[in-house]
Amino acid sequence: MTIDSRSAVSAGVADRGSAAFEGRAVGESWGRVAARSKVRGELQHAADEALRPCLDVVVTRSTRPHAEILGVDAARAKAVDGVVDVVTGADLHALLGDAIFTGPAFADQPCLAVGKVRYVGEPVAAVIARGRAAARAGAEEVAVDYRELDPVHDVDAAVRGAPFVHDELRPSVVFGDLAHLRGIRDTNVNYEYVLRHGDPVEPPPGSVTVSDEFWCPPTHHVPIELPFTAAWRDGDRLEILSTTQTPSYVRQSVADLLGLPLASVRVRTAPLGGSFGAKMYDRLEPLAAALAWTRRTAVRIAVSREEAFLLTTRHGAAVTGSMTADADGNIVAADADVRYDTGAYADVGPRITAKSGMVASGPYRIAQAHVRSRCVYTNKPSAGPFRGFGVPQVTWSHESLVDELARARGEDPAAFRRRNLLREGDVSVVGTPMHSADFVGCLDAVTAALDWESPLERPTGRYRRGRGVAVGIKAVLTPTISNAVLQLNQDGSATLLISTVDMGQGSDTIMAQIAAEPLCLPEGAVRVVAADTDVTPYDTITAGSRSTYHSGNAVRRAAEAMRDKLIEIAAARFGVAATDVKITGDGLVSTQTQQKASIPELLHAHFGARGTTLTTEADFRTTWQPYDKRTGRSPQVTEHWFAGAAAAQLTVDTATGRVHVEHLAIAGDVGRAINPALVEQQLTGAAIMGVGHALFDQLVFDEGQIVNGTLLDYQLPSIHDVPDRITPIVVENPHRTGPYGAKGVGETTIIPLAPAIANAVRDAIGIRFTRLPLTSERILDALAAQEEPS
Amino acid sequence: MSTEITLLVNGERRAVPVDDDDLLLDVLRGLGHTSVREGCGVGACGACTVLADGHSVSSCLARAVRYDGAALTTADGLPADDDVVEEFVAARAMQCGYCIPGFVLMTHELLAENPDAGEAEIDAHLEGNICRCGTYLEIRTACVNAARRRREAAHTEKESA
Numbered sequence A: 001m002t003i004d005s006r007s008a009v010s011a012g013v014a015d016r017g018s019a020a021f022e023g024r025a026v027g028e029s030w031g032r033v034a035a036r037s038k039v040r041g042e043l044q045h046a047a048d049e050a051l052r053p054c055l056d057v058v059v060t061r062s063t064r065p066h067a068e069i070l071g072v073d074a075a076r077a078k079a080v081d082g083v084v085d086v087v088t089g090a091d092l093h094a095l096l097g098d099a100i101f102t103g104p105a106f107a108d109q110p111c112l113a114v115g116k117v118r119y120v121g122e123p124v125a126a127v128i129a130r131g132r133a134a135a136r137a138g139a140e141e142v143a144v145d146y147r148e149l150d151p152v153h154d155v156d157a158a159v160r161g162a163p164f165v166h167d168e169l170r171p172s173v174v175f176g177d178l179a180h181l182r183g184i185r186d187t188n189v190n191y192e193y194v195l196r197h198g199d200p201v202e203p204p205p206g207s208v209t210v211s212d213e214f215w216c217p218p219t220h221h222v223p224i225e226l227p228f229t230a231a232w233r234d235g236d237r238l239e240i241l242s243t244t245q246t247p248s249y250v251r252q253s254v255a256d257l258l259g260l261p262l263a264s265v266r267v268r269t270a271p272l273g274g275s276f277g278a279k280m281y282d283r284l285e286p287l288a289a290a291l292a293w294t295r296r297t298a299v300r301i302a303v304s305r306e307e308a309f310l311l312t313t314r315h316g317a318a319v320t321g322s323m324t325a326d327a328d329g330n331i332v333a334a335d336a337d338v339r340y341d342t343g344a345y346a347d348v349g350p351r352i353t354a355k356s357g358m359v360a361s362g363p364y365r366i367a368q369a370h371v372r373s374r375c376v377y378t379n380k381p382s383a384g385p386f387r388g389f390g391v392p393q394v395t396w397s398h399e400s401l402v403d404e405l406a407r408a409r410g411e412d413p414a415a416f417r418r419r420n421l422l423r424e425g426d427v428s429v430v431g432t433p434m435h436s437a438d439f440v441g442c443l444d445a446v447t448a449a450l451d452w453e454s455p456l457e458r459p460t461g462r463y464r465r466g467r468g469v470a471v472g473i474k475a476v477l478t479p480t481i482s483n484a485v486l487q488l489n490q491d492g493s494a495t496l497l498i499s500t501v502d503m504g505q506g507s508d509t510i511m512a513q514i515a516a517e518p519l520c521l522p523e524g525a526v527r528v529v530a531a532d533t534d535v536t537p538y539d540t541i542t543a544g545s546r547s548t549y550h551s552g553n554a555v556r557r558a559a560e561a562m563r564d565k566l567i568e569i570a571a572a573r574f575g576v577a578a579t580d581v582k583i584t585g586d587g588l589v590s591t592q593t594q595q596k597a598s599i600p601e602l603l604h605a606h607f608g609a610r611g612t613t614l615t616t617e618a619d620f621r622t623t624w625q626p627y628d629k630r631t632g633r634s635p636q637v638t639e640h641w642f643a644g645a646a647a648a649q650l651t652v653d654t655a656t657g658r659v660h661v662e663h664l665a666i667a668g669d670v671g672r673a674i675n676p677a678l679v680e681q682q683l684t685g686a687a688i689m690g691v692g693h694a695l696f697d698q699l700v701f702d703e704g705q706i707v708n709g710t711l712l713d714y715q716l717p718s719i720h721d722v723p724d725r726i727t728p729i730v731v732e733n734p735h736r737t738g739p740y741g742a743k744g745v746g747e748t749t750i751i752p753l754a755p756a757i758a759n760a761v762r763d764a765i766g767i768r769f770t771r772l773p774l775t776s777e778r779i780l781d782a783l784a785a786q787e788e789p790s
Numbered sequence B: 001m002s003t004e005i006t007l008l009v010n011g012e013r014r015a016v017p018v019d020d021d022d023l024l025l026d027v028l029r030g031l032g033h034t035s036v037r038e039g040c041g042v043g044a045c046g047a048c049t050v051l052a053d054g055h056s057v058s059s060c061l062a063r064a065v066r067y068d069g070a071a072l073t074t075a076d077g078l079p080a081d082d083d084v085v086e087e088f089v090a091a092r093a094m095q096c097g098y099c100i101p102g103f104v105l106m107t108h109e110l111l112a113e114n115p116d117a118g119e120a121e122i123d124a125h126l127e128g129n130i131c132r133c134g135t136y137l138e139i140r141t142a143c144v145n146a147a148r149r150r151r152e153a154a155h156t157e158k159e160s161a
């Protein structure tokens, strides 16, 4: 049971080790920032902070999937000892108007239901009390009178027509590209993305087509730290402390909600205890803000695990797909019809629908591709972003289809993929070229790790062994913006101000390394300040594996500007040209006169004081060309691509239906690993999460109600579910504009994971599974069906 | 009903008034031991683990009144040179770190009972703790190394005795 030593497949980093690099930070596995205080539990998370006295808020939740609210009776709740106030959606709507409907793509979600409830568990009234126990007791006593409406729970039923979850679509005013959807009625489809590449042609003679229906169930993120938000008024300002990946977004959202200038809203974060997409956009913040502001009080919302399950989920998705290869084994056509179940509120579902739709035919050279991807309302808890941003759901279909297609042709699935994979410079079906996305390198690395070419020992008894592989592609979120402010302290330490949130992915460590590199600062010299919108500059979001590239570039620019400033100051002091001054680990040096000054000396002399700071700042923005409405194509739909692959060797116990993963190899092209050890932890951690998605992790619904929404019922990977052996492989093809060539990595290996395992199961027992997860019951049922004489 | 109980938390005597149904989790957090965390509230994740007289307890399920007089250990109260902490740091056994204090205390409990624990015993002992970041391999390595360190320390002690 080992992690193999790192086998870096480096494509030759052009500038690695060359004279251009004097630093010693990038490419080194510096220890994770705050490692010891994390192990000892001393790191303060949001809910650990000592705050001013706050009233506790607990919400009363809907018991109906779809109903009109006829009345809310709070009399008994208000009589509960300790209850201060009970607030309904109607109360807030009267005060704040339609501003209480928020959301990142559609402004459709009220922080408390107004007029109607749309899922079991939707907040209907907020009970404000002294202490959580009193608030809970009060919330139990709120009586809601409903008139039931017909609900719709199934995504395909919702596509077909009534009942409708919303009377009309309410796209957010922020996005011009959604404006045409405003006011559309009588539909549950809130967004549709269509990709048309090439003209449909008759399949040539000798070609093979495979097709199937696929299903990925909804799942939950379950970061171990529960969501928490506190909010209070500070005069005419509102302050928020929250578990969020998106402080800049929350500031804007709350400012819009309350009609305040951005400067009057402060959103502060603390390191997150995991998130994976669960803690972003509008979660607890709008309600906390609305209550604190309108009630002129300090409130705290600390939710239980059961409530956290209701805040957001991962989209369940149905895919009807087909793929055709010609007689030479080239993929000539692919088709995918994707339906994302976004639940009662759109959240970021429309974005997921488009971004995942554009890669629904996989990382292949395909002459003709057609994708229709729809985002669909149902009466269930809202689905939002989850590590992979909808791409694992479509990868489940294309990597199952590609595998079947290879098998139908009698070809090795890895060899078939290798022939068809996109190469550097190839233009994908969406119209954007490939760069720094080495699919072939990733595929080769994971298959080599499994010794793919050598014959597999295949026992014929109870245990059957198989091998499978899958490849994944994802586009980075584009366009986005990052900013960085760097303060070099006179003593040679540095303070970095960015709004990237460290949630376990290691951004504080990575950004410190990038800042240290041009300045030749040692490990531990750069302190990264936790995002605080009063202090740290705008950053779009910490999500979608975008931070290493975007924030990293802003940080690199700020650090290079700082280096240039230091060189200027030193050149003036030495009386030499700036081109003659170099920065080293010991400080600034004149190559001509050999004069030297350490950073502390230089800044002390420059300012004539100790404790001073030198400041630089930089921004980094990416741009895109919006895709064509009709074809869904664009020559620059994304700034860059993520490439990953997974290969699994496993056994299936035909008596119990249990899958045992013997060896899992995972690879991601990260451009360049800023910190190889942290990259490996991301690759491995995402893979272990993916093993859960492949084998058991799922949210189970009955009539729209979650039936396994506690950790007694919801199964997560434990130490027993870790494969016997995991081989993480860092593939490096430097990105031409990445900071030191780097790109992100957090989602790369979760994308191909489930199909790699299912393909290995197919290899072991000859059964193709189209529905996740591959539970032992499902496998046993399929084995029994296989036995039945046809 | 509020009663005053005495807890010996990391060697320090603390008198606290508690209600009958106050959870040990909340009482300890109220005393500032925020390394004790609620991840599930139902005894299924291990984030709230503390040691009571050396035995692991899910403090989210434990009534504080039952621990009157007990010696409690929380991860933040471990000695500065704690061997298990050292091995977790060395093995890079943390990502977000939220779950890790629970694993550290479980490791302490295991090694106190069985310093010869191998991987199978380690896995069996840690199976109730969830690390959603998927740091299990590093955690296992830290645990194996801490066991080795314990055995070596015991050996050196014997030699010098």
Ligand code: FES
Binding pocket: B037, B038, B039, B040, B041, B042, B043, B044, B045, B046, B047, B048, B049, B058, B059, B060, B061
């Ligand atoms: S919070 Fe106690 S076991 Fe999860």
Ligand code: FES
Binding pocket: A224, A273, A274, A504, B094, B095, B096, B097, B098, B099, B100, B130, B131, B132, B133, B134, B135
């Ligand atoms: S390190 Fe994040 S949950 Fe374990």
